[in-house]
Amino acid sequence: MPKSMIFRFSLYGFLKNQQYFEPFIMLVFLQMGLTFTLIGLLVGLREFLRNIAEIPSGAIADILGRRKSLLFSFSCYILSFAITGTVGLKLVGTSPIYVVFSALLLATAFYALADAFRSGTHKALIFTYLRIEGRTGERTKVYGFTRSWSKLGSALSVIAACFFIYLSDNYVLIFYLSIIPFIFNMVNVGTYPKELDGDVHPENAGIQEIIGHLKASFILAFRNTELRSLIIESMSFEGFFKAMKDYLQPILKMAAIPLAAILFTDLALSNTQKSVILIGPVYFLMFLGAAIANRKAHQFVDWAGGDEPAALKMWTLLFVLYICLVPTLYYNIFWAAISGLVFIHLLQNIWRPLFFSRVDSHGDEKKGATLLSIQSQAQSIATMIYAPILGYVIDSVRILEQPNTGEFWPIAVFGALIAFFYLRLGKASS
Numbered sequence: 001m002p003k004s005m006i007f008r009f010s011l012y013g014f015l016k017n018q019q020y021f022e023p024f025i026m027l028v029f030l031q032m033g034l035t036f037t038l039i040g041l042l043v044g045l046r047e048f049l050r051n052i053a054e055i056p057s058g059a060i061a062d063i064l065g066r067r068k069s070l071l072f073s074f075s076c077y078i079l080s081f082a083i084t085g086t087v088g089l090k091l092v093g094t095s096p097i098y099v100v101f102s103a104l105l106l107a108t109a110f111y112a113l114a115d116a117f118r119s120g121t122h123k124a125l126i127f128t129y130l131r132i133e134g135r136t137g138e139r140t141k142v143y144g145f146t147r148s149w150s151k152l153g154s155a156l157s158v159i160a161a162c163f164f165i166y167l168s169d170n171y172v173l174i175f176y177l178s179i180i181p182f183i184f185n186m187v188n189v190g191t192y193p194k195e196l197d198g199d200v201h202p203e204n205a206g207i208q209e210i211i212g213h214l215k216a217s218f219i220l221a222f223r224n225t226e227l228r229s230l231i232i233e234s235m236s237f238e239g240f241f242k243a244m245k246d247y248l249q250p251i252l253k254m255a256a257i258p259l260a261a262i263l264f265t266d267l268a269l270s271n272t273q274k275s276v277i278l279i280g281p282v283y284f285l286m287f288l289g290a291a292i293a294n295r296k297a298h299q300f301v302d303w304a305g306g307d308e309p310a311a312l313k314m315w316t317l318l319f320v321l322y323i324c325l326v327p328t329l330y331y332n333i334f335w336a337a338i339s340g341l342v343f344i345h346l347l348q349n350i351w352r353p354l355f356f357s358r359v360d361s362h363g364d365e366k367k368g369a370t371l372l373s374i375q376s377q378a379q380s381i382a383t384m385i386y387a388p389i390l391g392y393v394i395d396s397v398r399i400l401e402q403p404n405t406g407e408f409w410p411i412a413v414f415g416a417l418i419a420f421f422y423l424r425l426g427k428a429s430s
Helices: 005-016 022-031 036-064 066-091 097-118 121-133 136-168 179-190 207-223 225-263 271-304 307-330 334-361 365-399 409-429
Strands: none
Touching (some): 005 121, 005 136, 022 036, 022 066, 022 271, 036 097, 066 121, 066 179, 097 121, 121 136, 225 271, 225 334, 225 365, 225 409, 271 307, 271 334, 307 334, 365 409
């Protein structure tokens, strides 16, 4: 096995995260005329469609080969980016909102399919490499290291995106720019060693084989108490995080507009250009912090005394953060709200390598991608529920908004309730 594989895994994450629209995606949808309710509905539908493909995708990856699964995934991402860019350039302003929403739903369907065939697959591939090399004790460290390069890729993508948006005064064109690194990543993954596909049997990959594989994986996931508990934890932590994380963008834009008026009085900047002033630096520093958090996750586990104590400490800190965010979001104390939301992003980047190490330690090598897909599907179900409800509540609060109060405080209330109930559940389980 080539010794350069850790570099190749890191390159995969670096290129995968060159999604230049990521720090602006909610602002893109708002610019296209969508309300928070419609955005939440779009996110919920994405997770629903992803769920349909999630489990079979893991089984197909385990049976037919993980590299082929990833190459198919990248093709779907490219289609999604191209459709979204075309919607923004051709349909917005000339077509009714239901036409725009329908076209975005098509792009979302391709994105969901891409996510389904990617999620869990590359992680299982990394864990297979560690087993072949006899380094299973380094799961958290190696996965955290490779994921840190994903976040470094995100940090670089923020700089490129901000530069491009400032020059073009348009959020939409960055979708086309995102296609280029995905083409390079197809070359990277396509040349991975065949051994990393695992024990594949394409000649037996009929419907019965896939159904049998799924059945055995479900039994492993839900009869195993530890795995079942981890899946519920993922639904609570990651499910809600995915529903709320992009609300940082409109908050940053709200804070950037008056800041730009003070700092750049002589420049005639659009609101799109003003948003770059804060979104760029904050997301850049946040992604750099996320890269460090991923690399240091194993040290946090050592300090806490093991995986389970570390997870409980993280849930406690998450609860405190959400409680503190309630007044800062309600009274539009931007610096405190932005700091708290950034800290939650960093906390999630410690939680992920810790979580996937815990899943793999209770799993089965031959069902690696399927087990991680089951976890991802459960997480998607939670996001599918949270996102539309959260969007509707925020839209409702905006209508009833009082002077000098913000509309995003429901995020903190929902988050605090979820963390509180999980902490009660965790203590009862202990």
